[in-house]
Amino acid sequence: MANRTFKFIVLLFTTVLFATSVCYSTNPITKAKFQSYNYPNMYIRHANFDARIDENVTPEMDSQWELVPGLANSGDGYVSIQSVNYPGYYLRHSNYDLSLEKNDGTSLFAESATFKIVPGLADPSYISFQSYNFPTRYIRHYNYLLRLDEIVTELDRQDATFKIISEDTQPPAPTLIGDVNADGKIDSTDLTLLKRYLLRSATLTEEKILNADTDGNGTVNSTDLNYLKKYILRVISVFPAEGNKPPTPTPTKTPVATPSPTQPLFTPSFKDVTVHDPSVIKTNGTYYVIGSHLAFAKTNDLIQWQQINSSVYTGNPLIPNVFDELKEAFEWAKTDTMWAGDIIQLRDGKYYMYYCMCKGDSPLSALGVARADKVEGPYKNLGILLRSGAGKGEDGTNYNATIHPNAVDPHTFFDKNGDLWMVYGSYSGGIYILKMNPSTGKQYPGQGYGKKLLGANHSRIEGPYIQYSPDTGYYYLFLSFGGLTADGGYNIRVARSQNPDGPYYDAEGNNMINCRGPAGSFFDDRAIEPYGVKLMGNFRFVDSGIGYVSPGHNSTYYDEESGKYFIIFHTRFPGKGEMHQVRVHQMFINEDGWPVIAPHRYAGETIRRYSPEEVAGTYAYINHGRDISANIKNSVRISLNKDGTVSGNGVNGRWELSGEHYIRLTVNGTNYTGVVLQQWDDGLKKYVMTFSAISRNGNVTIWGSQL
Numbered sequence: 158m159a160n161r162t163f164k165f166i167v168l169l170f171t172t173v174l175f176a177t178s179v180c181y182s183t184n185p186i187t188k189a190k191f192q193s194y195n196y197p198n199m200y201i202r203h204a205n206f207d208a209r210i211d212e213n214v215t216p217e218m219d220s221q222w223e224l225v226p227g228l229a230n231s232g233d234g235y236v237s238i239q240s241v242n243y244p245g246y247y248l249r250h251s252n253y254d255l256s257l258e259k260n261d262g263t264s265l266f267a268e269s270a271t272f273k274i275v276p277g278l279a280d281p282s283y284i285s286f287q288s289y290n291f292p293t294r295y296i297r298h299y300n301y302l303l304r305l306d307e308i309v310t311e312l313d314r315q316d317a318t319f320k321i322i323s324e325d326t327q328p329p330a331p332t333l334i335g336d337v338n339a340d341g342k343i344d345s346t347d348l349t350l351l352k353r354y355l356l357r358s359a360t361l362t363e364e365k366i367l368n369a370d371t372d373g374n375g376t377v378n379s380t381d382l383n384y385l386k387k388y389i390l391r392v393i394s395v396f397p398a399e400g401n402k403p404p405t406p407t408p409t410k411t412p413v414a415t416p417s418p419t420q421p422l423f424t425p426s427f428k429d430v431t432v433h434d435p436s437v438i439k440t441n442g443t444y445y446v447i448g449s450h451l452a453f454a455k456t457n458d459l460i461q462w463q464q465i466n467s468s469v470y471t472g473n474p475l476i477p478n479v480f481d482e483l484k485e486a487f488e489w490a491k492t493d494t495m496w497a498g499d500i501i502q503l504r505d506g507k508y509y510m511y512y513c514m515c516k517g518d519s520p521l522s523a524l525g526v527a528r529a530d531k532v533e534g535p536y537k538n539l540g541i542l543l544r545s546g547a548g549k550g551e552d553g554t555n556y557n558a559t560i561h562p563n564a565v566d567p568h569t570f571f572d573k574n575g576d577l578w579m580v581y582g583s584y585s586g587g588i589y590i591l592k593m594n595p596s597t598g599k600q601y602p603g604q605g606y607g608k609k610l611l612g613a614n615h616s617r618i619e620g621p622y623i624q625y626s627p628d629t630g631y632y633y634l635f636l637s638f639g640g641l642t643a644d645g646g647y648n649i650r651v652a653r654s655q656n657p658d659g660p661y662y663d664a665e666g667n668n669m670i671n672c673r674g675p676a677g678s679f680f681d682d683r684a685i686e687p688y689g690v691k692l693m694g695n696f697r698f699v700d701s702g703i704g705y706v707s708p709g710h711n712s713t714y715y716d717e718e719s720g721k722y723f724i725i726f727h728t729r730f731p732g733k734g735e736m737h738q739v740r741v742h743q744m745f746i747n748e749d750g751w752p753v754i755a756p757h758r759y760a761g762e763t764i765r766r767y768s769p770e771e772v773a774g775t776y777a778y779i780n781h782g783r784d785i786s787a788n789i790k791n792s793v794r795i796s797l798n799k800d801g802t803v804s805g806n807g808v809n810g811r812w813e814l815s816g817e818h819y820i821r822l823t824v825n826g827t828n829y830t831g832v833v834l835q836q837w838d839d840g841l842k843k844y845v846m847t848f849s850a851i852s853r854n855g856n857v858t859i860w861g862s863q864l
Contacts, residue, residue: 757845
């Protein structure tokens with residue numbers, strides 16, 4: 158055997174791996190480890206003969222392996238993976254699950270324990286293990302367990318990529334603590350990259366991981382992110398990894414019980430306001446929302462709100478002489494009120510209010526802009542930008558309500574390059590986007606109504622809002638499907654794109670340009686239901702009584718200082734007719750790069766690392782489905798059991814924590830990815846653990862709130 162050679166790739170810290178195979182001696186590599194690509198503090202190990210990835214493996218030999226020539230094929234780069242502390246036992250697959258088993262000498266065992274080392278699917282400088290007898294499948298981790306799967310998504314590729322590390326190889330010293338992108342300096346680009354790494358939307362080399370460990374404790378987590386942020390803001394001048402030695406730990410004489418979830422020291426008190434279609438702007442430390450009928454409110458903490466204005470009347474604080482100032486728009490739309498508005502601060506430091514009026518029973522609408530020196534006004538009209546509903550359309554053709562937009566529901570935003578855009582539209586011909594002039598606040602000429610993003614033939618889609626995420630590099634298009642009344646089935650959906658003007662896709666890969674009713678249809682909800690990730694619809698937590706009806710027409714906000722995402726929307730409530738209020742929930746980006754909404758309203762909580770013991774328990778469970786319906790999704794009780802199973806009320810499957818606060822669930826055969834978060838339950842009046850997740854490669858959201 159010593160004189161024969163076979164092709165396989167061994168990646169050491171000091172070895173450069175090329176895409177081609179490299180010849181090595183068949184002598185086994187003693188005590189090699191296989192490091193996870195996307196969880197670099199975790200290694201392949203066996204535990205009770207199950208194959209999985211873990212950190213801090215005890216005993217260490219459970220994570221040590223020997224690569225030997227493949228049992229079924231000793232050439233062409235094939236290997237078998239033998240345990241160091243159980244000689245004669247190999248990793249093999251059975252029913253696509255990986256385990257450690259003793260070689261029984263059969264050809265079936267040999268084939269199932271043989272793998273080909275190929276360049277890493279996520280990074281060719283790493284490796285992946287391809288099955289010998291199922292060559293379309295690769296070893297990957299899922300919920301920390303090793304499986305043999307077909308690889309489809311980017312997350313799959315990351316899960317199936319590993320590094321081979323010799324026991325004798327030591328990691329290199331970091332070049333510069335805090336220099337996450339290893340470009341020789343520490344700045345905001347390092348902060349953005351570290352955020353993306355923690356959200357699993359980016360990967361880091363070993364050198365970059367060492368640079369990112371700002372507290373020097375051997376792991377990279379949100380604490381390192383906070384130190385990096387403080388360093389960039391000059392709150393600190395030296396990282397703990399450079400200037401501090403860790404304190405000597407005090408030995409624990411006796412085992413201690415797992416602590417209960419940490420609770421904030423206060424009971425939140427909410428003060429609510431009524432603003433339909435709330436669009437948010439933050440300026441000088443204060444959040445403002447403007448909505449339909451010139452409703453206007455503000456808050457410093459997103460918990461205690463103050464109503465500033467509620468209706469359109471002469472003498473209102475925003476536009477005191479509103480009927481004279483906006484006379485032309487009121488006359489065109491044949492109305493005396495205003496629909497959803499939006500405010501943005503442009504480069505001149507002034508505030509621009511995008512207003513709209515609509516007749517209501519037709520798309521006879523006007524959309525214009527007004528300007529003020531202060532966000533609270535008074536605003537002076539700069540003129541109408543768009544008209545719809547009659548005569549010639551903005552493109553010069555006769556207005557056609559099945560293809561042309563209703564000129565309402567504007568949202569104006571800057572993209573990552575500093576270019577200004579306005580997305581708008583409701584029902585009628587769909588949702589459109591225009592390129593805007595940041596110096597004037599008006600659209601560049603020659604665009605007509607702009608570029609269509611989705612909708613047509615009176616599909617019930619409105620309230621577009623676009624949020625860029627520096628953590629993922631995506632633009633997220635939020636939309637409201639259905640009707641806004643209590644029986645209208647209003648619900649919040651999202652799609653994403655790498656460009657502000659699309660194309661936008663949902664989690665199933667559907668191009669949103671195809672989301673529309675068929676020709677000749679009117680309010681055909683069934684035609685549009687398959688499109689967009691449904692984040693929230695009608696629901697009620699039965700045990701607490703908390704529930705929403707027709708939540709929608711949202712805006713969002715990303716706070717650069719805290720790294721938090723918020724979604725702000727109006728909602729009605731079960732059994733309370735058309736009464737509505739503003740609600741704010743925190744949002745998070747899941748492992749697949751999609752936003753998920755926390756089940757309970759925001760009460761100041763901050764996400765952290767959670768233990769399986771904190772998360773296990775009985776939950777009120779809601780599946781939001783993908784329908785547009787007035788029906789309310791009532792919660793049922795399920796259990797996330799300590800053994801990793803899910804059970805109760807026709808719900809079964811498995812769950813596993815991933816990283817600091819991510820959760821992966823398999824529920825009735827469907828895989829979901831999301832986050833866990835401790836929140837205030839205002840119905841039960843206590844802090845509870847929650848989860849929010851969406852189906853992988855799907856458009857369905859599930860929630861859980863611990864009882």
